[in-house]
Amino acid sequence: MPPGLKDVARQAGVSIKTVSNVVNGYLHVAPDTRARVQKAIAELGYRPNVAARQLRGGRSGVIALALPELRSAYFAELAGSIVKAAEERHWTVLIDQTDGSAERERGLVSRLRRHLIDGLIFSPLGMAGPELAADASDTPMVLLGERVWHGPADHVAIDNTAAAAEATRHLCELGRRRIAAIGAQDAPTAVTARQRLAGFEAALAEAGRRADPGLVAHVEEFHRADGAAAMARLLDSGDPPDAVFCFNDLLAIGAIRTLLDRGYAVPGDVAVIGFDDIEEGRFSSPTLSTVSPDVDRIARTAVDLLAERLDLPRGEDAPAPREVRIEHRVVVRESTLGRLAARRV
Amino acid sequence: MPPGLKDVARQAGVSIKTVSNVVNGYLHVAPDTRARVQKAIAELGYRPNVAARQLRGGRSGVIALALPELRSAYFAELAGSIVKAAEERHWTVLIDQTDGSAERERGLVSRLRRHLIDGLIFSPLGMAGPELAADASDTPMVLLGERVWHGPADHVAIDNTAAAAEATRHLCELGRRRIAAIGAQDAPTAVTARQRLAGFEAALAEAGRRADPGLVAHVEEFHRADGAAAMARLLDSGDPPDAVFCFNDLLAIGAIRTLLDRGYAVPGDVAVIGFDDIEEGRFSSPTLSTVSPDVDRIARTAVDLLAERLDLPRGEDAPAPREVRIEHRVVVRESTLGRLAARRV
Numbered sequence: 001m002p003p004g005l006k007d008v009a010r011q012a013g014v015s016i017k018t019v020s021n022v023v024n025g026y027l028h029v030a031p032d033t034r035a036r037v038q039k040a041i042a043e044l045g046y047r048p049n050v051a052a053r054q055l056r057g058g059r060s061g062v063i064a065l066a067l068p069e070l071r072s073a074y075f076a077e078l079a080g081s082i083v084k085a086a087e088e089r090h091w092t093v094l095i096d097q098t099d100g101s102a103e104r105e106r107g108l109v110s111r112l113r114r115h116l117i118d119g120l121i122f123s124p125l126g127m128a129g130p131e132l133a134a135d136a137s138d139t140p141m142v143l144l145g146e147r148v149w150h151g152p153a154d155h156v157a158i159d160n161t162a163a164a165a166e167a168t169r170h171l172c173e174l175g176r177r178r179i180a181a182i183g184a185q186d187a188p189t190a191v192t193a194r195q196r197l198a199g200f201e202a203a204l205a206e207a208g209r210r211a212d213p214g215l216v217a218h219v220e221e222f223h224r225a226d227g228a229a230a231m232a233r234l235l236d237s238g239d240p241p242d243a244v245f246c247f248n249d250l251l252a253i254g255a256i257r258t259l260l261d262r263g264y265a266v267p268g269d270v271a272v273i274g275f276d277d278i279e280e281g282r283f284s285s286p287t288l289s290t291v292s293p294d295v296d297r298i299a300r301t302a303v304d305l306l307a308e309r310l311d312l313p314r315g316e317d318a319p320a321p322r323e324v325r326i327e328h329r330v331v332v333r334e335s336t337l338g339r340l341a342a343r344r345v
Numbered sequence: 346m347p348p349g350l351k352d353v354a355r356q357a358g359v360s361i362k363t364v365s366n367v368v369n370g371y372l373h374v375a376p377d378t379r380a381r382v383q384k385a386i387a388e389l390g391y392r393p394n395v396a397a398r399q400l401r402g403g404r405s406g407v408i409a410l411a412l413p414e415l416r417s418a419y420f421a422e423l424a425g426s427i428v429k430a431a432e433e434r435h436w437t438v439l440i441d442q443t444d445g446s447a448e449r450e451r452g453l454v455s456r457l458r459r460h461l462i463d464g465l466i467f468s469p470l471g472m473a474g475p476e477l478a479a480d481a482s483d484t485p486m487v488l489l490g491e492r493v494w495h496g497p498a499d500h501v502a503i504d505n506t507a508a509a510a511e512a513t514r515h516l517c518e519l520g521r522r523r524i525a526a527i528g529a530q531d532a533p534t535a536v537t538a539r540q541r542l543a544g545f546e547a548a549l550a551e552a553g554r555r556a557d558p559g560l561v562a563h564v565e566e567f568h569r570a571d572g573a574a575a576m577a578r579l580l581d582s583g584d585p586p587d588a589v590f591c592f593n594d595l596l597a598i599g600a601i602r603t604l605l606d607r608g609y610a611v612p613g614d615v616a617v618i619g620f621d622d623i624e625e626g627r628f629s630s631p632t633l634s635t636v637s638p639d640v641d642r643i644a645r646t647a648v649d650l651l652a653e654r655l656d657l658p659r660g661e662d663a664p665a666p667r668e669v670r671i672e673h674r675v676v677v678r679e680s681t682l683g684r685l686a687a688r689r690v
Contacts, residue, residue: 034451064439069425071624076421080414083442092452094409095440097428106379107437224628257628279416283569283602285630 164199183247509544528592
């Protein structure tokens with residue numbers, strides 16, 4: 001018979017509870033006690049019995065977080081916030097990068113099922129609602145982002161369209177006349193881009209104007225290089241814009257770089273506003289005006305919703321999927337207000 | 346008896362191999378076939394048999410990556426590179442953020458053991474060599490970064506001290522006289538900071554100078570805000586530096602922001618060089634001179650070393666731990682050369 005907790009406890013001269021604390025990675029075990037237990041574990045070749053644990057239906061204390069890409073600062077910062085919120089519940093978070101591909105997202109759910117995760121926080125890009133419903137059947141899940149509304153699981157997001165309209169309205173209020181957008185995408189799964197474009201157009205319509213199709217720049221991805229290239233195309237097209245709403249901060253930072261390289265003043269010649277409020281935009285030159293979603297609140301809400309489902313007494317019906325909208329605000333900085341005005345805000 | 350692969354295959358009208366491909370999340374299954382299999386899985390309530398898989402000693406196709414923090418762009422970009430390199434081997438990467446705390450790092454190894462991971466790529470900050478040795482006994486592991494040399498496992502890193510000396514030498518060659526450093530740390534575990542400071546001092550000594558202790562700024566963490574605050578202290582101290590070597594790019598970006606806010610020209614008054622070559626520094630204004638480790642090479646090497654251990658035929662002795670040094674180079678941009686000169690590089 002393979003060695004059990006009891007054997008390790010005897011060998012180390014500690015209680016079974018202490019061995020269990022070490023095995024579970026709890027933080028309050030004294031270093032020398034921990035060392036003694038680890039030595040006994042190694043000597044006896046003890047391995048925690050995963051299968052038994054699973055059969056008992058116990059918790060693993062581990063949740064998974066599936067995100068499109070960590071290279072994108074917004075998702076990296078969101079991941080950091082979720083890890084922090086989960087830590088308060090003594091949960092470990094394992095992160096899976098899906099690249100936003102529907103194929104990888106599909107594989108994800110079945111891959112994760114083979115692991116002892118208690119639940120999943122998932123920011124899907126490629127998969128659609130009905131498909132998620134089929135997969136969500138038995139792993140408690142919280143969805144993040146604008147991809148799925150009224151889907152099969154709890155869902156946390158900001159109002160993208162309203163936020164995009166507010167950003168555009170800010171540019172109108174500065175008296176700008178030729179307002180461009182960078183970040184349009186045509187793919188049917190490009191929900192973020194579509195919602196932000198809708199908000200942009202709505203704000204212009206409200207101001208009695210129509211979006212000039214020549215001022216709407218498409219991008220492949222939401223990275224700095226895409227923003228830089230899109231801005232170059234807008235400038236090359238003849239009649240340059242005097243303001244740009246970029247659908248995320250990375251696009252805006254790329255666009256600003258192109259403007260400065262070409263000798264345009266920001267915001268003197270062209271005002272630029274982004275979306276996400278990543279830390280980079282608080283230190284860039286000029287600092288970046290942007291839409292700031294309350295990321296810590298998004299993270300905490302997702303963790304709380306998941307915890308509620310996990311704490312559900314056995315036999316009690318799970319609540320219907322909940323939709324939670326998180327606050328956002330427009331933060332104005334140097335890239336639209338200029339240096340001196342931004343300091344007075 | 347619970348339903349097996351065979352039952353799912355019969356119900357879906359496909360081969361067992363196809364069901365296995367769907368369950369394992371492989372990418373080459375046709376969408377309608379996948380849908381049929383998923384439907385059968387849902388109808389029959391099939392669950393892959395984790396315990397059986399483990400007893401067979403099979404592979405899970407999942408590796409873990411443990412990093413100090415995703416909020417730090419270098420680690421986020423490194424994670425992206427590792428996921429990409431692992432994808433070519435059809436591995437899934439689960440990422441765990443340790444916050445660099447020794448306690449969390451200790452918990453990590455035992456937490457991960459309970460999961461079906463084939464191996465671990467680990468960038469430790471808090472744990473020391475001997476302790477890692479005790480934990481590394483049976484999970485194949487590759488260590489990243491400068492924390493542990495000649496440790497218990499394969500190790501991939503650049504030569505930090507040499508790289509820091511090269512960055513400092515670049516500032517000397519520009520004719521700068523009062524060269525400061527931002528990023529010193531006193532904690533016994535702060536190996537990165539210590540190595541980069543040693544390289545800084547070595548390059549100054551080589552140029553016949555001594556590091557002025559008043560020009561070595563300490564930081565709590567390697568974030569933008571720490572760099573901004575450290576630069577402010579250097580400027581307030583009376584005799585400001587004319588060049589600064591920052592121990593990472595985030596510190597450099599914070600330092601530049603403070604310099605510009607106070608009306609100093611970069612590099613006119615103060616030249617600034619960082620370390621890491623994160624994408625942000627290629628788009629910032631000014632663009633950032635830096636030490637560029639070959640991150641893709643680090644990622645690929647770590648994955649290759651892990652694969653070699655995993656592919657080891659049963660019964661064959663594992664090779665002794667290997668030390669692999671990865672190339673780096675100094676990339677000079679506007680923050681040390683100025684705009685026009687940087688364009689000619």
